[in-house]
Amino acid sequence: MERAYRLIISCPDQIGIVAAVSDFIAGHRGWITEAHHYTDPASQWFFMRYVVRAESLPFGIDELQRLFTPVAERFGMQWRVHDTGVRKRVVLLASRQAHCLSDLLYRWRSGEMAMDIPCVLSNHDDLRGYVQWHGLRYCHFPVDPARKVDHFRAVEQALAETAPDLIVLARYMQILPEPICARYPGRIINIHHSFLPSFVGARPYHQASARGVKLIGATCHYVTAELDAGPIIEQDVVRVGHHNTVEDMIRLGKDVEKQVLARGLRFHLEDRVLLHGNKTIVFA
Amino acid sequence: MERAYRLIISCPDQIGIVAAVSDFIAGHRGWITEAHHYTDPASQWFFMRYVVRAESLPFGIDELQRLFTPVAERFGMQWRVHDTGVRKRVVLLASRQAHCLSDLLYRWRSGEMAMDIPCVLSNHDDLRGYVQWHGLRYCHFPVDPARKVDHFRAVEQALAETAPDLIVLARYMQILPEPICARYPGRIINIHHSFLPSFVGARPYHQASARGVKLIGATCHYVTAELDAGPIIEQDVVRVGHHNTVEDMIRLGKDVEKQVLARGLRFHLEDRVLLHGNKTIVFA
Amino acid sequence: MERAYRLIISCPDQIGIVAAVSDFIAGHRGWITEAHHYTDPASQWFFMRYVVRAESLPFGIDELQRLFTPVAERFGMQWRVHDTGVRKRVVLLASRQAHCLSDLLYRWRSGEMAMDIPCVLSNHDDLRGYVQWHGLRYCHFPVDPARKVDHFRAVEQALAETAPDLIVLARYMQILPEPICARYPGRIINIHHSFLPSFVGARPYHQASARGVKLIGATCHYVTAELDAGPIIEQDVVRVGHHNTVEDMIRLGKDVEKQVLARGLRFHLEDRVLLHGNKTIVFA
Amino acid sequence: MERAYRLIISCPDQIGIVAAVSDFIAGHRGWITEAHHYTDPASQWFFMRYVVRAESLPFGIDELQRLFTPVAERFGMQWRVHDTGVRKRVVLLASRQAHCLSDLLYRWRSGEMAMDIPCVLSNHDDLRGYVQWHGLRYCHFPVDPARKVDHFRAVEQALAETAPDLIVLARYMQILPEPICARYPGRIINIHHSFLPSFVGARPYHQASARGVKLIGATCHYVTAELDAGPIIEQDVVRVGHHNTVEDMIRLGKDVEKQVLARGLRFHLEDRVLLHGNKTIVFA
Numbered sequence A, B, C, D: 001m002e003r004a005y006r007l008i009i010s011c012p013d014q015i016g017i018v019a020a021v022s023d024f025i026a027g028h029r030g031w032i033t034e035a036h037h038y039t040d041p042a043s044q045w046f047f048m049r050y051v052v053r054a055e056s057l058p059f060g061i062d063e064l065q066r067l068f069t070p071v072a073e074r075f076g077m078q079w080r081v082h083d084t085g086v087r088k089r090v091v092l093l094a095s096r097q098a099h100c101l102s103d104l105l106y107r108w109r110s111g112e113m114a115m116d117i118p119c120v121l122s123n124h125d126d127l128r129g130y131v132q133w134h135g136l137r138y139c140h141f142p143v144d145p146a147r148k149v150d151h152f153r154a155v156e157q158a159l160a161e162t163a164p165d166l167i168v169l170a171r172y173m174q175i176l177p178e179p180i181c182a183r184y185p186g187r188i189i190n191i192h193h194s195f196l197p198s199f200v201g202a203r204p205y206h207q208a209s210a211r212g213v214k215l216i217g218a219t220c221h222y223v224t225a226e227l228d229a230g231p232i233i234e235q236d237v238v239r240v241g242h243h244n245t246v247e248d249m250i251r252l253g254k255d256v257e258k259q260v261l262a263r264g265l266r267f268h269l270e271d272r273v274l275l276h277g278n279k280t281i282v283f284a
Helices: A017-027 A061-075 A099-109 A128-133 A145-162 A178-183 A204-211 A246-269 B017-027 B061-075 B099-109 B128-133 B145-162 B178-183 B204-211 B246-269 C017-027 C061-075 C099-109 C128-133 C145-162 C178-183 C204-211 C246-269 D017-027 D061-075 D099-109 D128-133 D145-162 D178-183 D204-211 D246-269
Strands: A004-012 A032-040 A045-053 A078-083 A088-094 A120-122 A138-140 A166-169 A188-192 A215-222 A232-239 A273-276 A279-282 B004-012 B032-040 B045-053 B078-083 B088-094 B120-122 B138-140 B166-169 B188-192 B215-222 B232-239 B273-276 B279-282 C004-012 C032-040 C045-053 C078-083 C088-094 C120-122 C138-140 C166-169 C188-192 C215-222 C232-239 C273-276 C279-282 D004-012 D032-040 D045-053 D078-083 D088-094 D120-122 D138-140 D166-169 D188-192 D215-222 D232-239 D273-276 D279-282
Touching: A004 A017, A004 A061, A004 A273, A017 A032, A017 A045, A017 A061, A017 C017, A032 C032, A045 A273, A061 A078, A088 A099, A088 A145, A088 A246, A099 A128, A099 A246, A099 D099, A120 A145, A128 A138, A145 A178, A166 A246, A188 A246, A204 A246, A215 A246, A215 B232, A232 A246, A232 A279, A232 B215, A246 A273, A246 D246, B004 B017, B004 B061, B004 B273, B017 B032, B017 B045, B017 B061, B017 D017, B032 D032, B045 B273, B061 B078, B088 B099, B088 B145, B088 B246, B099 B128, B099 B246, B099 C099, B120 B145, B128 B138, B145 B178, B166 B246, B188 B246, B204 B246, B215 B246, B232 B246, B232 B279, B246 B273, B246 C246, C004 C017, C004 C061, C004 C273, C017 C032, C017 C045, C017 C061, C045 C273, C061 C078, C088 C099, C088 C145, C088 C246, C099 C128, C099 C246, C120 C145, C128 C138, C145 C178, C166 C246, C188 C246, C204 C246, C215 C246, C215 D232, C232 C246, C232 C279, C232 D215, C246 C273, D004 D017, D004 D061, D004 D273, D017 D032, D017 D045, D017 D061, D045 D273, D061 D078, D088 D099, D088 D145, D088 D246, D099 D128, D099 D246, D120 D145, D128 D138, D145 D178, D166 D246, D188 D246, D204 D246, D215 D246, D232 D246, D232 D279, D246 D273
Parallel strands: A088 A120, A088 A166, A120 A138, A166 A188, B088 B120, B088 B166, B120 B138, B166 B188, C088 C120, C088 C166, C120 C138, C166 C188, D088 D120, D088 D166, D120 D138, D166 D188
Antiparallel strands: A004 A045, A004 A078, A032 A045, A188 A215, A215 A232, A273 A279, B004 B045, B004 B078, B032 B045, B188 B215, B215 B232, B273 B279, C004 C045, C004 C078, C032 C045, C188 C215, C215 C232, C273 C279, D004 D045, D004 D078, D032 D045, D188 D215, D215 D232, D273 D279
C-alpha cells in the first residue's frame, strides 16, 4: 500500500467546507484517492475523511499540518492527520479463549492488518507459547478474585509503559475499571458476544438460548464506563435453530466474534471510524 | 401439492417412539415424504413431524386417528393430524400500513400460501378497496382512544364469528387485550419490527437509530399476554449505516418485516412449528 | 423528500475536479446533502454524484446547467443534472408471473418508489385486472411463436409512444431484439433469476438444481444485445439445500428476485448508478 | 462429546426402511440423539443418518455391524457405521497462503474439530515453522514446472504412507492428477475461491472483478477428475462494490474461503455429507 495521509475532520456543517478542503489539497497538487463526507441531519455536524497520496504533495506531514491549520480554524474543525507509514501501536488483552487472538495474530503476521503489537496481556498463562512463537511479548497478570485491584494496577502500568494507540479486548473476560476506560477514550475496543443491545453482561449465549432467538450475533464497540453500552462499530449475526445447544452457539458465535472484531479493528486502524456522541460514523 | 396427512407429536422422550410410529405407518403401507424428530436435551422432551401421502393409506383421517390412538396413549403423546386438503382459516388484522398485508395477499392469490382468509380487520378504512378487490371481506372497527374497549369488543366478536384457526397481526398497531390473547394460545402471530429482545414496544426503529446499531431486524412470534415476549418463530436482519435516517430504517425494515412474517406464517400453516415452553421447534 | 438537483459527472481523473465542483456549488451558496466520488484505478476515470437542495440555490435547473457548462468543459466531463421534482417515466414489461410486478406496484402506490408508470406491457392478459385496479394502462400484445416480430413491433411502437426514461423487464420472459436494446442503452433493466454469470439463459433454477449449488440468487442488470451479459447493478442470494426441489427454488427465488429488482430500480431512479464499460459504479 | 455410533445408509426408497432401522435400534435399547432421513424425489433414493449413544447399546461396533447386516441386506443398503471415538486421519495440502491452514490448525488445536493430522504437505517451505510449532509433520515437495510429475509422485507416495481418511486441499494451488483423484473418491475436499459454477479455474477474483459482480464467494467441494466440477458441500458469499479492487476481493474472499472450508470439512468429519451422483445430501 502506497504511503498516504489521512485527513479526518469534524465540525459544524457550513457551506464551503468541502470547497475549502479540496481547494487546499488541489492547490498543492495533492492526489486524493479516497473521499467521504457526511452531515448528520439531526445535529448538523459534518464529518470528512480524505486520503491523499504522500508523494503527490510537495511537503511532509508537519508542513501539511501547519498549512492546513488556518483552514481548520476558519471552520472550527476538530481534525487530525495520520501518516499511513506510521503503524498504530495496539495492545491486545486476552484471557483463555484463543479464537479472537489467533485470528488477529494471523492477520498481523500475514501483513493483512497494519499494526504493531507491543505486548499481549492476559489474566491466564495459557496463550503464552503461541504468542511468543510470534516473537511478541506476553505479560501474565493473574487475577485474585479477592484482590482484583492488583491485576488492574498491573494492567494499567503495563499499558502506561507501552503507550498504546489502541487497546483491544480480544475476549478478555474482565470488566475494566472506570479509570482505565476514562484514560483511553475512543481507544479501547471490545468484542461482545451478543447482538447488542440484546444480552448485555455475562453469558449472552445462555441468555440467547433461553430466549429462543433464531439469530445470534456479536458486537464490536468502544468501551465506556457503562458496561456494553459504548458506541457500536460493527455487528453481525449467524442463524441458529432449536437444535443448537448453548455449546453450539458458543462455537458458531466464535466465528462471528472474530470476523466482527477484525472488521471493527480494521476500520479503526484505517481511521474510518469517527465518534459522534454514542454513535459512530464508519466510512467503510 | 399432493394431499397428505401431517402427524405432529410431542411427548417425554423414551426408547421406541420412532420405531412405534414408523412401524404403524409402514404397517399400513403409508408413504412418508417428510420426517423430522428432535429431542430437547434439557427437558428430554421429544418432538416429531411426519408427512404421509394420503393416497398411500387404506383409510381416511378419522380411521387414521382412531387407529393411532393406542400408540399415542402408550407414549403419553400430545398429538394431532392435519389434512393438507383442509386449508387453515386465517384472519388478518392490519392498520394503515400496507406492506405486510399486500405481501400476504399476493402470496394468497398466487396460490403460494395455502390458507383461507375469512376477513381482514382494521382500525382504519384505508385498505378497504385493496382488500375488497381480492373479493375478501373487510371489517373496519375504528379505535376511539378514550374507549378502546369498544374496538376490542368488536374485534373479539368478529373473531368469534369467523372461528379462525389463526390470527395474524400484519402490522396491526394495537396491543391485544389479555383475554383475546388467552383465548387463542399459540394461534396469534405478530410481526414485531425489531430484532427481539432488542427494542421491545413502541417505535423500535427510533430506538435502533438512537443506539446506533449496524443491523436492524424483524421478529415473527406468537402473541402472549406479555408484550413482545412470546415464542419466536423467525427473525432476520438487514444492514444499516450511519447515513441511514430513521425514515430509511423504516423503509428497509418493511422489506425484512414482510419476509419474516411470510416465512413464519408459512411455517405455521405447514405445521412446522411446535411450541415448547417459551421457545419454538421449527422443522424447516 | 425535499426537492433537490442531482449532479452526475464522469471524466478522466485530474487534480482539482472536486475543488472546482465544490467551489462552484459553494460559490452559489448551494447546500450539498449527499456527495460521492470515486476514481477507477485501472482506467483513471473519475465519477461523482452530488445532491444539492434546490431551494439553497438562487436559480433553477436551466441556469444551473448554463453556469456549470464552463466547469464541465474545462475537465471534459460527461454530465447531467436531474431535478428530483420531475419523476422518471418507467414502462414495465411483464408476462404471467406477478411477483415482481406486484412488488413494484406496491412500492409505487405506497409512494416508496418515485416514478410514473405510463403503461404496463405484457404478452399475456393475466395481469390486466390487477394493473387496471391501480388506474394504470395495460397493453396486451400476444406472442405468436411463428411471428414474434409482430409482438416486438407492437412493443417497440408502444415504447416509442410513451417515451420512457426507463424500461423494466419485470420477469418478461421474451428476449428483446437487438434494435430495441440499442435504442435504449443503459435504460433497460432486467431481473435475471440466477446469480450471474452462473446459469445464463433459460430455466436457471433447473440448472442450479442440477449442479447442486447451496445458494441461489438473482441479478438486476442493464440489458445489452448479449443475453444476460450486461452491466450488473445488484445481486443477492438465498440458501437452499438438498431437500429443496426446483419448485421450492422457484418460490424462494421469487423473494430474492423482487428484492433485487426493487433495489436495482431504486438505485437507478435515484441516479446512483453510473456506467463504466460493462461495469457499474453504484453510489448506494 | 459423548461417544456415539453414526449409522449412514442409502438405498432405493421402500416402505418400511425407517421402521426396520428404528425397530432394530429400539430393540437393543439404543438411544438415538440425532436422526435425519431424506428421499430424493427424482431418483427415489433414500438417505439416512442416525446417531446412537454408544453406551446405550449392549455391544460394541463389531457386533452392531454383524447384527445390522441382515437388515441392510433386506433393503439393499449401502451403509457404514462410524465410531466417534475413532478420529479421522486428515492430510492437509497447502501452498504459500496461510489463511485456510491457520484457521484449520486453530480449530484442531482448540479441540473444535475432531481429527488427526498425520502431516501437512506443501509445494513450498513457507509454512513449515508454523506447522511444526503445532508438533505436526511438514513435508515439502517442491514443484519443478518442467517436471511436475516428480512432485505428484512424492505427494502420492506420502499420501499412501499416511493412509488418510480424507485429504484437504487448503489453498493448494496445484491441480491433482486424475489418478490421485480416482484413488480417493469422495475423500478429497477442495476450497475453490469463487461461487461455483461461476469463475472456474485460475484467478477467479480477477474474473469476478472483470465481470463486475456484486457478491463474491467460495465453494467447498469434493474433487473429481473434472476441474472445479465435483459435488458441492458448502458455499457462501460476501458483498463487494465498485470500490473494491482485486486485492480487496482477495482479502475479503479469504474470510469466506476459510469459513466455507471449515464448515464443509466439519460436515464431512461428522459424517453429515452423503454423495448422490454429482450432488450432496448434507444433514446439517
